[in-house]
Amino acid sequence: MERKEFTITLYTENSIGLIGRISGIFSRRKINIESLNTSPSEAEGIHRFTLVIHETEEVVMKICRQLEKQIDVLKAYFNTDDEIVWQEQALYKVPTSVVAEKVYVERLLRQYGASTVVIREDYIVFETAGHREEIDRLTEELNKYGLIEFVRGARIAIIKKSAGFHEKLLEFDNREPSRAIVENEYLDQRDDVFTM
Missing domain, CATH: 3.30.70.1150 (ACT-like. Chain A, domain 2)
Incomplete structure (x- = not known):
C-alpha cells in the first residue's frame, strides 16, 4: 500500500498528560507527526486535536482504533487532503x-x-x-x-462531510439508557435504602 498524507482529527476531554499519551502511540510505531494542533472544539468541554502524518491507510486505521482506546479520546477520524478544508x-x-x-x-x-x-x-x-x-x-x-x-503554524482542518461532533454528542445524550444501566440505577437506589 502507498504511503500518503493523512489528517487525523481527535475529539477528546481536556486532561493533563493526554498529548504525551497520544504522541507515545505514534513514537512506539516510529511514525513522525508532521503537524499538531490542539484547540477547543464546537462542543463545550471537548478539545480537538489535528495531526498530520505520512502513512498507509491500513496503518492510519489501526492508529485511530488505538487512539480511541485511550480513556480521554472520544472519537478519531482520518481523512485525505481532498476530504478536508485546511x-x-x-x-x-x-x-x-x-x-x-x-x-x-x-x-x-x-x-x-x-x-x-x-x-x-x-x-x-x-x-x-x-x-x-x-x-x-x-x-x-x-x-x-x-x-x-x-x-x-500547525495545520487546522475541517472535515467536508461532517455535521460537527456536537451533533454526535447530542445523539448520544438523547439515547435511551440500556437495560443494564437502568437495573444498576435501581440496585443503587435499593442499596441506598438498605444503608439508611
Missing part, C-alpha cells in the same frame, strides 16, 4: 526598507493575501494563511529580499 498560517518578518523600496515585494505580499500585523522602523511583520506549498513559495521569494524571520 489551512496553515505563517508570520514573516521583513526589513521595512525592502518593502518600501521594492515594489515587487509589496505586490508579492498582496498576491499571497498577506496582511500587516506590525510596522516598525526596522521591520514589518506580515501574516498569511494557505496551503503548505503556497507558504513555501512565498518564503522562498522573501528569502531573496532579506527575510529576517519566519514561523509557520
